[in-house]
Amino acid sequence: MFKEYDPIEDKMFNIIDDKGVVVNKKWMPKLSDEQIVKAYKDMLFARTADLQIVSYQRQGRIYTYPPNYGQEAIAGAVGAIMRDEDWLVPAFREMGAYLAKGVTLKEIFLYFMGYEDGSLFKGAKNILPMSVPIASQYLHAAGIGYEIKYNKKDQVVYAFVGDGGTSEGDFHEALNFAGVWNVPVVFIVQNNQYGISTPFKVQTASKNIAIKSVAYGIEGIKVDGNDYFAMYAAVENVTKLAKEGKGPFLIEAVTYRKGAHTTSDDPTKYRTKEEEEDWDKKDPLDRLRAFLIAKKLWTVKEEEKLVSQYKKEVDRQFEEAENYPAYPLDDAFQFLYEEMPDDLKKQKFEHEKFLQWKETRK
Amino acid sequence: MEGDKKMKIMNMVNALNDAFDIELKDDKNVVIYGEDVGVEGGVFRVTEGLQKKYGKERVFDSPLAESAIVGTAVGMAAAGLRPVVEMQFSGFAYPAFNQIISHAARMRNRSRGRYQTPIVIRMPYGGGINALEHHSESMEAIYGHMPGVKVVIPSTPHDAKGLMISAIESNDTVIFMEPKRIYRAIKQEVSEDKFSIPIGKANVISSGTDITVVAYGSMVREVQKAMVLAKEAGISVELIDLRSIYPIDRDTIAASVKKTGRIVTVTESPKSFGVASEITQIVNEEAFLNLEAPPARVTGFDTIVPLPKGEHHYLISPEKIFYEIEKTVKY
Numbered sequence: 001m002f003k004e005y006d007p008i009e010d011k012m013f014n015i016i017d018d019k020g021v022v023v024n025k026k027w028m029p030k031l032s033d034e035q036i037v038k039a040y041k042d043m044l045f046a047r048t049a050d051l052q053i054v055s056y057q058r059q060g061r062i063y064t065y066p067p068n069y070g071q072e073a074i075a076g077a078v079g080a081i082m083r084d085e086d087w088l089v090p091a092f093r094e095m096g097a098y099l100a101k102g103v104t105l106k107e108i109f110l111y112f113m114g115y116e117d118g119s120l121f122k123g124a125k126n127i128l129p130m131s132v133p134i135a136s137q138y139l140h141a142a143g144i145g146y147e148i149k150y151n152k153k154d155q156v157v158y159a160f161v162g163d164g165g166t167s168e169g170d171f172h173e174a175l176n177f178a179g180v181w182n183v184p185v186v187f188i189v190q191n192n193q194y195g196i197s198t199p200f201k202v203q204t205a206s207k208n209i210a211i212k213s214v215a216y217g218i219e220g221i222k223v224d225g226n227d228y229f230a231m232y233a234a235v236e237n238v239t240k241l242a243k244e245g246k247g248p249f250l251i252e253a254v255t256y257r258k259g260a261h262t263t264s265d266d267p268t269k270y271r272t273k274e275e276e277e278d279w280d281k282k283d284p285l286d287r288l289r290a291f292l293i294a295k296k297l298w299t300v301k302e303e304e305k306l307v308s309q310y311k312k313e314v315d316r317q318f319e320e321a322e323n324y325p326a327y328p329l330d331d332a333f334q335f336l337y338e339e340m341p342d343d344l345k346k347q348k349f350e351h352e353k354f355l356q357w358k359e360t361r362k
Numbered sequence: 363m364e365g366d367k368k369m370k371i372m373n374m375v376n377a378l379n380d381a382f383d384i385e386l387k388d389d390k391n392v393v394i395y396g397e398d399v400g401v402e403g404g405v406f407r408v409t410e411g412l413q414k415k416y417g418k419e420r421v422f423d424s425p426l427a428e429s430a431i432v433g434t435a436v437g438m439a440a441a442g443l444r445p446v447v448e449m450q451f452s453g454f455a456y457p458a459f460n461q462i463i464s465h466a467a468r469m470r471n472r473s474r475g476r477y478q479t480p481i482v483i484r485m486p487y488g489g490g491i492n493a494l495e496h497h498s499e500s501m502e503a504i505y506g507h508m509p510g511v512k513v514v515i516p517s518t519p520h521d522a523k524g525l526m527i528s529a530i531e532s533n534d535t536v537i538f539m540e541p542k543r544i545y546r547a548i549k550q551e552v553s554e555d556k557f558s559i560p561i562g563k564a565n566v567i568s569s570g571t572d573i574t575v576v577a578y579g580s581m582v583r584e585v586q587k588a589m590v591l592a593k594e595a596g597i598s599v600e601l602i603d604l605r606s607i608y609p610i611d612r613d614t615i616a617a618s619v620k621k622t623g624r625i626v627t628v629t630e631s632p633k634s635f636g637v638a639s640e641i642t643q644i645v646n647e648e649a650f651l652n653l654e655a656p657p658a659r660v661t662g663f664d665t666i667v668p669l670p671k672g673e674h675h676y677l678i679s680p681e682k683i684f685y686e687i688e689k690t691v692k693y
Binding site for chain 2: 087089116117119120121128129131133136138139140141142143144145146147148150151169170173174176177180331334335336337338341342343346
């Protein structure tokens, strides 16, 4: 696969075209109809939730949120392959992977409503909390990879970053350490063409991101990130190799952030309508839906029915999150150290005394 | 605590090495890595011989990148290991700052207690060794200001061993700053058994009645030299070794100042926004009415530590400590 799609020649791996027609039979993953339908449903759920969240934010019911819109196939494919025991080291734009791990929408809502409890991920094994300092989490993935190798565990780490993150030193240090240590980490870059407003060309003089793997002595591949089958085939392949001890891998998933960077961002300032329309033709859900409809596995009517069901489910979990108990003062203090140092106890005590005084003034 | 006393003369390098040996033997989750710590045993030989004894999986050389050394330790620790990593000199730790403050210090908080980061980040610090630029600074206060880490600084071989064992067994991230100037300068009998010294409790090295002097790390020895001059002048000094600047032992400082009414804090770091300023405020809060003189401090300057030919201007001499002690007592 890596020779056939050599990043030095800037080749991109894809399986279906923009109309959902298979153009690369050789690499078409062996998936049952049920698996493909499930993958589509999962992506549809993630998209429905994502669009809802943006509207909640517009209603002032949730704080800043970074939408996933247009990038669902990448997290969808990783989510379909990742097992409970594998590790997910996320950034913040791969909702489908969080959900596949067992994170609930309610938890995602809580996080963006301002509760650290949203990072508890009660039902999900082996997932780190969201990492906001760009690319810093790539090093954690390399470290977890070391632990897996050290304890001879059957696990793989999936780590996410965006194209902007590939300019950070931590990105390069992580690939270098993981390469030297030969650890089972799949580094995934969602190249959605923009780091907030900064286009890919301003980010790097490299012709693609996958090529950066060459310098670290590891394998890399550039994949059409809006092609579910290509993403699935690539992740499946590198997962198998990583488990065999063949080291870390770099996957560049080429995609487009159809939404804004976050709900505070205005993309009309830095990109054109024409560009957006060009990428609309490559939408990952449209392509997979076209494939399913051609195979008579899906209908528009079915989709309408499902979307309205999903919306209700999203609303239900959102309302649960909205009714979450108030944030107690204790929670700001109690998790810093295993045992709270006296200084912190004193600071908390003094603040409580102030609060009591405030009560008496009412 | 100290058990069967099998004593051996050790310097701080030997004592730290002994602590690692004990922890590597007792806990398979302990791994040690950093630049040149494996084959060579570190530029100061603190980890010498450990790779041979415990293998390349447990004691190893990493590529040269401080951010990655700490960042990978965060991942290892979240997955269950207990990494002990070395920053070759504290002046080279700054590339790792983001990983320390943004991740190691807050992973437990961010994950509401689900993940913890039991990492020891070792870094030789301080001046007085005729070193190149960036090799002589004392920037401990920047770590003391950081919510979520502990900052330990030993002053003797015995303390170095006991505190290192506590640091490795702590489930919090510990910044362990090693006063390289006294790595080999102080030798004492240290128990070969396993013992630990709690982090956050200061040590009253000698009790006195006229003035409290607070110090830590390499400054403790300088204060002890100044105490000879003080004794000649008839001044009785109570010397407190902080052992850790965070958590800081407010109670021991307060109790001492309530008794003596006077305090001088000695640190090798820049003067402003430092540990000495913090201690002054602790005294103001806890023992203001007991004060007979303004709390004083002997520190470095808010300058860069000069290169060796000018370093004597910056370094703190016993005379300067005594000068401040006498001034405060005569106030």
